[in-house]
Amino acid sequence: MFFKKSIIALTGLFLCIFLIVHLSANCILLLPKDIARDLYNSYSTTLRESLFIKIIAYVLYLSILLHVVYALLITLRNRKAKSQHYSINNFRENSSWASQNMGLLGVIILLFILVHLANFWARIKLGIGENIGLDANGHVNVYEVTYGLFQNIYFVMFYTVLMIPLGLHLNHGLKSAFMTLGFYHKKGLRILAKTSLIYATIMTVGFGIIPFILFFK
């Protein structure tokens, strides 16, 4: 159980780092249209052609898989540890809602990831759906795929609203992962709690606002 929990923490932290890189790259989308298209497409081509990124991509898939599978196993086992639920339980008086519902938040994020992969990965990597053209520099026009998707207000809303459960998951998850792995410095933990909140807020607002800006661009 402890081993599984440590894997959840390690993979979770890896995913947290991935999110930083991912958000930074997405900020390119906010530049003026022509510059954004060139930069984003050439960045995307560079990634697709790099062996290093290929390896990282597999680590990423594996991380998500392990994180989800072990989280599921641990959550089921933890449920079994509670023989019966209390008829009333005022857990909000002693803990945060998010910390009590990491599994639910995780399932919502998983749904998001699946839709997200269908929107991008399936189209660009697997070539499913409408053909994607090349830009003026001969790069696959990933920018157009992104821009096109976010002309649809429903997708904008989906991508924005679902960043809230992500933020809640991250705010608790980041702190929790460090403690799972044995970080017990008292003052350090206080700083960590603040860092988690700031990190989660940046991720939620950052990922959440980009679709909106593209919609109005």
Place this chain on the structure above:
Amino acid sequence: MKVTFKIWRQENAKTKGDFKSYEVYDLTKDMSFLEALDHLNELLVERDEKTIAFEYDCREGICGQCCLFINGRAHGPHSNMTTCQLHMRSFKDGETIVVEPWRATAFPVIKDLVIDRSSLDRIIEQGGYINAKTGTAPEANAILISKSIADKAMDAAACIGCGACVATCKNSSAALFTSAKINHLNSLPQGHQEASTRVLKMARQMELEGFGSCTFTGACEVECPEHISIINIAEMNVRRLKAKWFE
């Protein structure tokens, strides 16, 4: 004051339990919660009904026997307090007070509100002690221990084993209890010799008993009557990793 107690009644571990309501009229605000239950039991005796089984011993907040889940909180509405230190003035006149036993697979119900916490004892049996013969109390300064370490060990040693941490935890994890016991002994020179077997064996037993794993909701440290900090769990984790991989 008048209150309605809604209390979990269960004959034994094998039978199914259920809530039963009891209206009690002649309570006073300065009665302790346990005195109110005593009073209810007296009424039940007069009415020739079965009394409600609940546990207590010291009634002064040091033994950890008085484990009750009251109105959705371990040990009642206040944080960091035992049930015996709770008074009726914490409730409103006419209020309905729901009382349940601790819920955890590792804490089976014995009768009504009394649960079996011997799973915690079995964790202690795996190393919550030192093997060395210590004789009579030694000269106070024979073994020098720095103030910060002594304080830390004392804070952890304060755990009274009430099980509120398990009761309130959504995973029924005994991590706060176990970590307090481990850190208490492992931070002192007397506990050093057996430090790594202690952490491995006690933590293992915690899992064998069917307690869940810690997900750091932090509920336990809010309900702990002895203010044991959740940081103890992180420290137990690092001791566990070290013992497993480096020793």
